[in-house]
Amino acid sequence: MNENILGIVAGVLTSISMIPQLVKVIREKNVEDISLLMLLVLISGLSLWVWYGFMKDELPIILSNAFAVLVNLSLLVCYAAYNKK
């Protein structure tokens, strides 16, 4: 398989993977079982991947991780809004 197509498919899957989680949280307004530490570490790591993508000039890595940063930042906002503790 062409490596760019493979990268794009992989990127789309990992990028959209957090969307069902975001929809579930918005619908149920409940974040009790979600780990805040997971979100913070994930957002930091994804941001570094975007940087890595720019250095290596690999568009699938830049786009998929930038999108994933946005989804996880939304999840973080929901976490702040819905967390009861």
Next chain:
Amino acid sequence: MNENILGIVAGVLTSISMIPQLVKVIREKNVEDISLLMLLVLISGLSLWVWYGFMKDELPIILSNAFAVLVNLSLLVCYAAYNKK
């Protein structure tokens, strides 16, 4: 910054990000707020990233995604074990 070091740091962060989530699930034995669809799409996407890493011969991509596949497979096993529905 050296791009390989950047890739390794980014990889370590995104790889370990799901560990707090896994620990939380194992400790609380509760997966109610976790999206099964998220897990399935994520595992598929991460597996394709491992493949992409092999094609591009980029070790940070291979290692971090392979590790993330393992962590998320463990989360999937917990989901099956603790899901009450």
